[in-house]
Amino acid sequence: MRQKILCFDIGSKVIGVAISDAFGTVAFPRPEIHWGGNLATFEQELRTMLKDEPGIRDVVVGVPPEPSPSMTKAFETVTLLLKRLGLAVHPVDEHVTTAEAKNKAEDIELETGVPFPGGRLDSLAAQIILERYFSLGTSI
Secondary structure, eight states: OOOOOEEEEEOSSEEEEEEEOTTSOOEEEEEEEEOTTOHHHHHHHHHHHHHHSTTOOEEEEEEOSSOOHHHHHHHHHHHHHHHHTTOEEEEEEOTTHHHHHHHHHHHHHHHHSSOOOTTOHHHHHHHHHHHHHHHTTOOO
């Protein structure tokens, strides 16, 4: 059996979260982290996730193709913390994942007839980023 993999879609206020199954083949969205750029808030949430999901050693992180200065700072801050905690960081291009997440949310609404919960797009984007990582055929 392989290990579970975390994935983050880093935003300046909200971080989308997804996790894989133990085989590293299926991605599931998890509740977002509302960090507002506060590293202590993110670290607390991350430590809770790692405690709840022991054995995670790898984290996939979405990288925007042309990040703004604030996004670059958020990405660097989060990445440094992940590395400091001994986690391997795997950057993946997140180009158009937010648009894909919006389309996916609309599809879910059409299929179920239930409005998609607001604020969950970031974690849907993280799920898409993690699925993109799987499609690259990279093994951990």
